[in-house]
Amino acid sequence: MARFVKGQAPWNKGLTKETDERVKKLSENEIRRKKIGTYNKRRKFTEESRLKISLSKKGKKYTKEHKEKIKNALLKNLKRMDKHHAWKGGRLKRNGYTYIYSPKHPRADQRGYMAEHRLIMEEKLGRTLTKEEVIHHINEIKEDNKIENLQLFKDNLSHLESHWGRNK
Numbered sequence: 001m002a003r004f005v006k007g008q009a010p011w012n013k014g015l016t017k018e019t020d021e022r023v024k025k026l027s028e029n030e031i032r033r034k035k036i037g038t039y040n041k042r043r044k045f046t047e048e049s050r051l052k053i054s055l056s057k058k059g060k061k062y063t064k065e066h067k068e069k070i071k072n073a074l075l076k077n078l079k080r081m082d083k084h085h086a087w088k089g090g091r092l093k094r095n096g097y098t099y100i101y102s103p104k105h106p107r108a109d110q111r112g113y114m115a116e117h118r119l120i121m122e123e124k125l126g127r128t129l130t131k132e133e134v135i136h137h138i139n140e141i142k143e144d145n146k147i148e149n150l151q152l153f154k155d156n157l158s159h160l161e162s163h164w165g166r167n168k
Helices: 021-036 047-057 064-081 116-125 156-167
Strands: 091-094 097-101 113-115 134-137 150-153
Touching (some): 097 116, 113 116, 134 156
Antiparallel strands (some): 091 097, 097 113
């Protein structure tokens, strides 16, 4: 490994982007490449074509029939999911909570998963929970979803008040 010797001038002493020939040549080559199009291999559209494409996709509404067709295709794929090598029975953990795959549930997330503690409480009550209702884990262990450990609150404010009351 070469080391600098005291008193030796560095290789780029006094050179700037404007005066160094290597830098000038490099920037000229980049400009030439961009003009030729080897740098950017994307398909080139005219401004008018780009505008038409963006307008055609903006605010696209699907008919009920089309939505149903998409939904059926996704459910058909569901049958194949259990054959995948990484399938764990439709259970996954996120932020300490257990989620269960239930795509037909009205409150399932985009991937079709629903929090297990909410499903257990819904099963006990015999109805679906509203968005405002909060399920509290009494022993504060998020994975413990036994019905004896779950408590229903009408909204998040009453849930937080119960926490504040305990910590006083």
